[in-house]
Amino acid sequence: MSQCQQCGEPAQTTLCKTCAKHMRRQITSLAKTIPELRALADRKAHIGERGGGVRGGEPGLPVSVHWLTVYEEAARLMLRLAGCVDLKWMLLPVEGWRSAYRVVCRSWSRVVCSPSAGELADRLDRMLRRIDRLCIPSDGRVTVVQCPDCSTSLAVPQGMRDGWCPECGERLDLDMLVAGRLGEAGQAVMTCSPAEAADWLTDRAGLRTTRKQVSNWLTRGRLSKARRIGRGVWEFNQAELVDTRLAQEGESA
Template sequence: MEPQRTCAACGHQTNEGRRLCDECTKEWARRLAWLLKAGMPALQQIVYKQATTRERSPRHGNAAYASPPVNETAQALFGTVEVHLQLMGGMLNLAPVGHDRYGRARTLKQWSELIRLLLHRLGELAGLETAGDLYADTTRLAEKVDAATTRTAERLLIGVCPDCLNERDEQGKPIRTPIYAAQSSRYAVCPACGAWLDLKRIRLEYLRSAGLMHITRTQADAARWIRDNTGVNVTGKDLANWRSRGKMPSTRRIDRHYWEWNIMELLACAQDRAERDRGDV
């Protein structure tokens, strides 16, 4: 019987000769599938300027210089992701196999075909000694692709990085690195320290540190507060349904139209609404 191991990503127990637990392996698969279906195709369009995340034209400015035919920043990111995928394919000996200048095995397949093969053989990938590092690199690059293909206006402030808070600046104050993410994102990578972050926990910790655990609002204003702070389209009717189902036990009426709302219960309602919206797509 194969002895249990500790997951290289989350620390939970795993077995079957893998370095990652089932949950982290599934999350890895979701990351790769997102790159295949949405991330890389969108980034490729931005590379060739068939799409843009800017509000203004990329040619706006000094007209004396011609705009380059490709978005060089997006092109560099696209190449970095493809090389990462090819190196993983090389570790699984996916032919044809070549070698880079560092002597590392690297398949010569393109990203679209390669991701499908990696998803099919994810069990083998999760059993590699370097599975934890590869998983972290995939997460980091997927977040960079998400940032590069998402309009700035669609990204909301979630909170601050807890890992950076443990560090001090020159004045001895905690370093507060803001974390921004799209409303559909579950995870993010800190741009300063590279920590992998659970956005739901980051948001709750941010509100808790601000001492904001309850707000007094009308039902409609509470729903608007959720929309403004999370981007999830919650209505007053959703809140009323949650109260009637007993999922907001801390909520109490203050006046005829005003209620005292528990922040954690409001965010749980937003999470439920977001999951139902994804299920309807």
């Protein structure tokens, strides 16, 4: 019996039943989200409140290039999933994503048994959470915080979770700064899967990390403060995750 590429539990296929079920739910969520992204790209929908037009200004483009790019990335991911069934789906234009989704549903066993199922599950999770972050509207309020490295004052819009200090270039966890939890980082914990922990390190701490790296740390006992909550779910200490990743960088240097 092999190990699940996501959680490391014994599995008869590439993914265990729990991770496969979670992946299928996320594929369904992606299928529901892609049309919404297309509507945003075509300017038939918007995030937040509409602002007033500029009198005498030039008309904007008929499509949003930003949302069109996100739409195409999401649609191509669906085509890539269908590529587990037949490689020809990966060659289709993005408009073929609906047919690709139907193929994924009909031939789900071939998708979940694919050698790349674990990688695709990671990509799917990252894509959905990226879309979720992009769809959080700003309400116009700001909170002034200080960069912990250079003490530059920064006006952080409501809902903005991470960014870069314009003065020193340091990547900042704005969510933590705004909440006033910087001094409590050593006690901050989060309950998630190894893939989500890797995503947090990559997106929030600015340390590019893969799910496999986090899983290896758990296997080798390098995350002594991590506590297993359930199948594929752990309670991680954020400071320990950062320290372990930095230590690994030092070892490879």
